[in-house]
Amino acid sequence: QTWTRNERYRSYDSYSADYLEALKKSVSRSHWRARFHIEAETGLLNDPNGFSYYNGKWHLFYQWFPFGAVHGLKSWVHLTSEDLVHFEKDDVLLLPDTTFDNAGAYSGSALPIDGKLFLMYTGNHRTKDWMRIPYQLGAFLNEKNELNKLEKPIIAPDFSEVTEHFRDPQIFRHDGCIYAIIGGQDLQEKGIIKLYKNENKDLRSWQKVDNLKFTSDRMGYMIECPNLVFIDEKPVLIFCPQGLDKTISAYDNIYPNMYIAAEHFDADSAELVNPSRLRNLDDGFDCYATQAFNAPDGRVLAISWLGLPDTNYATDAYGYQGALSLVKELSLKNGKLYQYPVEALKSLRQEEQDLNLSKVSLKENAYELEIDFAAQESTELTLMGGALLIKFDKESKKVTVIRGSEKRQVEVNIHQVNIFVDESIFEIFINKGEKVLSGRVFPDKDLKTISASRPTQVKLWNLGK
Ligand code: FRU
Known part of the structure; x- marks a missing residue:
């Protein structure tokens, strides 16, 4: 129209x-x-x-x-x-x-x-x-x-x-x-x-x-x-x-x-x-x-x-x-x-899950994911059943976010990552906000998985009001 x-x-x-x-x-x-x-x-x-x-x-x-x-x-x-x-x-x-x-x-x-x-x-x-x-x-x-x-x-x-x-x-x-x-x-x-x-x-x-x-x-x-x-x-x-x-x-x-x-x-x-x-x-x-x-x-x-x-x-x-x-x-x-x-956002966190993640299926694409890279090697995460791919490379210090045919990349020492996902929104914070990568992403219905290229130690909270 x-x-x-x-x-x-x-x-x-x-x-x-x-x-x-x-x-x-x-x-x-x-x-x-x-x-x-x-x-x-x-x-x-x-x-x-x-x-x-x-x-x-x-x-x-x-x-x-x-x-x-x-x-x-x-x-x-x-x-x-x-x-x-x-x-x-x-x-x-x-x-x-x-x-x-x-x-x-x-x-x-x-x-x-x-x-x-x-x-x-x-x-x-x-x-x-x-x-x-x-x-x-x-x-x-x-x-x-x-x-x-x-x-x-x-x-x-x-x-x-x-x-x-x-x-x-x-x-x-x-x-x-x-x-x-x-x-x-x-x-x-x-x-x-x-x-x-x-x-x-x-x-x-x-x-x-x-x-x-x-x-x-x-x-x-x-x-x-x-x-x-x-x-x-x-x-x-x-x-x-x-x-x-x-x-x-x-x-x-x-x-x-x-x-x-x-x-x-x-x-x-x-x-x-x-x-x-x-x-x-x-x-x-x-x-x-x-x-x-x-x-x-x-x-x-x-x-x-x-x-x-x-x-x-x-x-x-x-x-x-x-x-x-x-x-x-x-x-x-x-x-x-x-x-x-803001700190108060933690009030949306439901029960904390400590996972050595390969693949999980969720009820909703509404969560926070935290990865501590002090103890974690380079890894790649696929969110929303493939709608979003995030690559963390500690050696080259690169974080790459791939959405369909488009990509964004930053160079940064990777210590900690917090990712907020809300159905069609993602906000990625590296090292508590030294770098931020935000965007919209529109997964097909019922694509609600998170998978990792190698077992990845994560904290996961479903977020809800
Ligand atoms: C920016 C903008 C502003 C303007 C407003 C109009 O997105 O173009 O410059 O005030 O949006 O909606």
């Missing part, structure tokens, strides 16, 4: 209840639905938005097109959580219901300010001639879970500096001030990030500081979803430079999600001082638009879209697409970023 632009941007209320019912039925026929990852009820999920802690709970939103597995008129869906593992969806939606966001409530972030949760996001405005004007907009979520939008844009695009690509504000505090970074494209069609400051803390008047300085390389043709977080006081910039030249930093996916770590953030000059080179955030098949923030408990938390723009997935046939990753805690070791699922 191909969707015309008119179909993708029709108003939500032009879809009948019957249409939605039929779509829900169709989704329920999929045997790939995740058990402990976040997916949309129907339609397409993409970027995580507004990840924050407010009013005693974790808050998370995601980009959503409700009516099919395509990118159309987007809104934000709201979830809350007590533990970062179990998320509950409510009926709060940030809808594309004003002139300024008439063609989509696009990505953004959240920050608790004066007893409310302030949301800053991009209104994807389209004129009658379908010209795009990206406005940065504001909204408040209050303690009663009521959402109210600010009436006017808080930052309008300056077309003498950016093209129509100017979006995905991340709002953050630094040295007692409130800042925002916004991704975009300059008039030479290069990827840039712009830094803004809210001097008087009214959240309505923003001063442009400068373009963020963090590299001398050309950052592709556009940057999406920039995030600046501070880990042990060191700035780490996570972003998606579309069209990045692969000689600057190699990647295999259609669009990369990268990071740099720096010594120091000089807000006055908009500079990340002494930046590292760009590195891939995730070396797997599907990871994009990662959103991270400094949580009030001191942790730095991140969550990713396990999906890519301009990509089809097997679930499309059932009328849905996209999932979010597990919530990952970020840390720095010797200047390298580590990412590992």
Whole structure:
């Protein structure tokens, strides 16, 4: 089925209840639905938005097109959580219901300010001639879970500096001030990030500081979803430079999600001082638009879209697409970023099985597998009856993940491996997050085995809510 632009941007209320019912039925026929990852009820999920802690709970939103597995008129869906593992969806939606966001409530972030949760996001405005004007907009979520939008844009695009690509504000505090970074494209069609400051803390008047300085390389043709977080006081910039030249930093996916770590953030000059080179955030098949923030408990938390723009997935046939990753805690070791699922995820573990594994059959493809390579030789695992092959070679220090005809590989000393599998999702963490390889995989129905090329000592937990 191909969707015309008119179909993708029709108003939500032009879809009948019957249409939605039929779509829900169709989704329920999929045997790939995740058990402990976040997916949309129907339609397409993409970027995580507004990840924050407010009013005693974790808050998370995601980009959503409700009516099919395509990118159309987007809104934000709201979830809350007590533990970062179990998320509950409510009926709060940030809808594309004003002139300024008439063609989509696009990505953004959240920050608790004066007893409310302030949301800053991009209104994807389209004129009658379908010209795009990206406005940065504001909204408040209050303690009663009521959402109210600010009436006017808080930052309008300056077309003498950016093209129509100017979006995905991340709002953050630094040295007692409130800042925002916004991704975009300059008039030479290069990827840039712009830094803004809210001097008087009214959240309505923003001063442009400068373009963020963090590299001398050309950052592709556009940057999406920039995030600046501070880990042990060191700035780490996570972003998606579309069209990045692969000689600057190699990647295999259609669009990369990268990071740099720096010594120091000089807000006055908009500079990340002494930046590292760009590195891939995730070396797997599907990871994009990662959103991270400094949580009030001191942790730095991140969550990713396990999906890519301009990509089809097997679930499309059932009328849905996209999932979010597990919530990952970020840390720095010797200047390298580590990412590992939050401790609370262990609450999903059922009885521990210690196996000298050749082959096991499972009831569900929902488990965690741990291998300690101190005592284990090189080995190869076949998951989901052959849908995924993972090779661990200690001598050449290579981990290779093979999904059908595609492959991803990293070089790393292999000490410990934790693999999380959830029906059509895998997240592989090497050495507690020194390297991460995530992706989607769509095994035929009833392929629920794990086998090893040689007896392999593993710990196995079925995971369930
Ligand atoms: C990234 C992105 C963002 C945009 C959003 C729209 O995947 O293209 O730049 O705000 O998705 O859904």
